[in-house]
Amino acid sequence: MSSRSGWPASTRRWATCADLQRHHIEEYKAWVGAKHGRYTGKPLNRISIKNRLINLHCFFDRITEWGYPNPPQRPLIFAGDLPIVDKPLPRFLDDAAATKLMRASRADSDPLSRLIVELLARTGIRKSELLGLTVDAVVQIGSAFWLRIPVGKLHNDRYIPLHPQLKEMLDDWITNHRPTGLRTDRLLLERNRPLTALRVATALSRLANEAGIGHVTAHQLRHTLATQAINRGMSLDAIAALLGHKTLAMTMYDLCPDRRQNRC
Structure with a gap:
């Protein structure tokens, strides 16, 4: 004015x-x-x-x-x-595209890139949570192994069940690829330095291109996991706990494509 x-x-x-x-x-x-x-x-x-x-x-x-x-x-x-600003959902990967990405990841020669994709795709953690993982993130509760996500965006920590194959990859990373005797307790390191967001984006972009599925982001993999879970019958409460949502409304916001029309 x-x-x-x-x-x-x-x-x-x-x-x-x-x-x-x-x-x-x-x-x-x-x-x-x-x-x-x-x-x-x-x-x-x-x-x-x-x-x-x-x-x-x-x-x-x-x-x-x-x-x-x-x-x-x-x-x-x-x-x-104030005008209502559209907030489009990230494009989740369908089963075929997700399978291609995982195949490209497992065939890759870089153990760090493989671990980045597996962690994001199998746990649905945020990129910031991935970067903040520490060497003691894998914990055993009873006979099962879990990934502990420390306090982060929503000021709460949570435990995510670990797929056996991902557990093996984490063990291999800690034993054979992560240097010892460092001051940092970060789990994912490259050249003895904590992983960066750019490194994560670069790994995803490269493997997605190799898989022939176009651009892929960490949040797309998070949304893909949630979509796969709901399609396989997982309850909203369980999905909310998996993703670290404080309310079911947050989960519905991620899952429902018609939320802006109040048809969810």
Whole structure:
């Protein structure tokens, strides 16, 4: 709402923020919705419009809180003013594509890349959780082995059952490939340094290309595991526990393609 933007200073209908009324905001919303980007020449997308309205709302709040002269006399922008931004689900891999990726991974000569793909595909852990795994992550409870995911994004830790083949790969990595005597307790290392997000993305991209299935991300593998689980009859409670979700709503958000239409 500046003179540089062409609206509304050119109309000269208000002098200070104290003069602003709700109809000014409605006019601004209509104007910014029809505005074209300086470089693209196309109408602004919903994210750009939403960010402008949020910034304007914050500006009004700050000048009121900080005691600036002539602030707005009442709230002018509400949550309902913000456009709804689409959040498309990541494209999960169907069974055929997932099988191709696993075959390419197991045929690869790099043990670290193989382990990256197996961990992400078989456990559904987040990339940040993968990077944070420590050497004591594998624990035995009763006769079964589990992968302990430390406190992370949602401030809770959890245990994920380990497939026997993945357990063997982890044992082999610790015994034959991970250097000993290091100060760090990180499980996944390369050149004696903790693994990076770029290294994970590079491994996934290379193996996905070799498998002929296009671009694949860590989150796609997480979503793929959840989709496979629901298709095989696993309960939502069990899937939520597996993925580390605090609420079933989070799980439904990941699984239901019609969530935005409230048909889940």
